[in-house]
Amino acid sequence: xxxxLRERKKQRTRQALFDAAMRxxxxxxxxxxxxxxxxxxxxxxxKTLFNYFASKDEMVFALREQRMNLVADTIDERGPxxxxxxxxxxxxxxxxxxxxxGYGEAGLAFTAVPVRLAMxxxxxxxxxxxxxxxxxxxWVRALTKAFPDELDPLxxxxxxxxxxxxxxxxxxxxxxxxxxxAEIVAHLRSVVGIAMNGIRQLERS
Amino acid sequence: xxxxLRERKKQRTRQALFDAAMRxxxxxxxxxxxxxxxxxxxxxxxKTLFNYFASKDEMVFALREQRMNLVADTIDERGPxxxxxxxxxxxxxxxxxxxxxGYGEAGLAFTAVPVRLAMxxxxxxxxxxxxxxxxxxxWVRALTKAFPDELDPLxxxxxxxxxxxxxxxxxxxxxxxxxxxAEIVAHLRSVVGIAMNGIRQLERS
Numbered sequence: 001x002x003x004x005l006r007e008r009k010k011q012r013t014r015q016a017l018f019d020a021a022m023r024x025x026x027x028x029x030x031x032x033x034x035x036x037x038x039x040x041x042x043x044x045x046x047k048t049l050f051n052y053f054a055s056k057d058e059m060v061f062a063l064r065e066q067r068m069n070l071v072a073d074t075i076d077e078r079g080p081x082x083x084x085x086x087x088x089x090x091x092x093x094x095x096x097x098x099x100x101x102g103y104g105e106a107g108l109a110f111t112a113v114p115v116r117l118a119m120x121x122x123x124x125x126x127x128x129x130x131x132x133x134x135x136x137x138x139w140v141r142a143l144t145k146a147f148p149d150e151l152d153p154l155x156x157x158x159x160x161x162x163x164x165x166x167x168x169x170x171x172x173x174x175x176x177x178x179x180x181x182a183e184i185v186a187h188l189r190s191v192v193g194i195a196m197n198g199i200r201q202l203e204r205s
Numbered sequence: 206x207x208x209x210l211r212e213r214k215k216q217r218t219r220q221a222l223f224d225a226a227m228r229x230x231x232x233x234x235x236x237x238x239x240x241x242x243x244x245x246x247x248x249x250x251x252k253t254l255f256n257y258f259a260s261k262d263e264m265v266f267a268l269r270e271q272r273m274n275l276v277a278d279t280i281d282e283r284g285p286x287x288x289x290x291x292x293x294x295x296x297x298x299x300x301x302x303x304x305x306x307g308y309g310e311a312g313l314a315f316t317a318v319p320v321r322l323a324m325x326x327x328x329x330x331x332x333x334x335x336x337x338x339x340x341x342x343x344w345v346r347a348l349t350k351a352f353p354d355e356l357d358p359l360x361x362x363x364x365x366x367x368x369x370x371x372x373x374x375x376x377x378x379x380x381x382x383x384x385x386x387a388e389i390v391a392h393l394r395s396v397v398g399i400a401m402n403g404i405r406q407l408e409r410s
Binding site for chain 2: 201
């Protein structure tokens with residue numbers, strides 16, 4: 001098999017496993033879903049599943065790298081006239097747009113599944129919070145490096161913390177009252193706008 | 206021994222243990238300090254220490270209850286003309302003032318030790334983040350209950366998340382560049398003011 005073909009086949013299997021996991025987690029809950037069921041639903045062996053994901057919780061956090069790259073790319077692709085607040089607003093916008101895009105055939109209904117699980121399943125919460133904390137540190141570093149003259153590390157930290165803290169708690173409140181994925185994203189859109197107003201004042205200070 | 210006297214003696218021992226732990230953690234690091242050393246520094250046996258604190262990490266989080274009560278009291282003691290933003294601003298102010306008050310004889314130099322450890326020692330981070338997350342949920346609930354007509358759960362979540370996210374990341378950035386406790390609190394004071402400006406717009410939306 002040619003290298004490119006093999007790579008595409010691997011990508012498809014990975015996506016099928018991810019989609020099956022998200023569907024089963026959404027339908028019957030995270031705890032009650034076994035890796036054997038996920039493998040069966042994706043029509044592969046459990047052994048094959050473990051070639052792609054070391055554990056069930058790794059599937060929940062599978063989109064993290066993609067999201068980290070999205071933020072890094074947004075910072076890298078800034079224009080000459082963009083200030084830190086413009087870039088931060090674009091990061092928020094893209095993270096939310098990304099949350100709305102269907103992953104494979106799972107579609108809209110399942111897009112918020114990983115975030116929902118990470119915030120509401122006790123055994124996933126600690127890891128999710130640590131990953132989110134590390135992500136924010138990374139974004140503070142990247143923003144400070146991209147805007148050495150406009151942004152000191154403390155202001156960058158305050159801005160990132162404010163934005164992500166707002167998103168995190170609003171998403172949780174929205175999950176907890178049973179909102180749909182589309183409703184959650186709509187709420188997040190509206191609070192981001194407001195958080196960004198606060199951050200704009202940070203920049204002027 | 207009379208009940209009140211016994212209670213005061215217990216309080217003093219607990220405080221002595223806490224102070225000794227904070228001093229040793231600050232001087233030689235969290236990982237390198239043993240419970241036996243803490244007990245010796247407080248002039249009690251290790252067995253006595255375990256009557257007060259089940260583990261070393263419990264000492265780091267010993268002030269949590271006090272801080273939760275401080276927030277609950279601030280909400281309960283609101284005046285008839287206070288809106289949610291006034292109460293939130295007062296919560297932030299009291300949390301920072303609380304961080305500046307010396308605990309027992311440890312004084313200013315050690316006050317930020319528990320927060321610093323919780324944010325920078327890997328084995329404490331996950332627990333610290335979970336406790337902080339739970340605290341925020343609790344504050345969102347309490348604020349929503351206190352202001353049923355002015356505040357919906359999503360707006361309360363956005364406000365609390367924004368404020369605490371700002372404080373958390375700014376404190377971390379300030380710790381990481383080696384600021385003193387007084388400097389850290391000064392930085393936090395200044396970013397709180399800005400976060401509150403953003404939150405004020407949330408209320409009007």
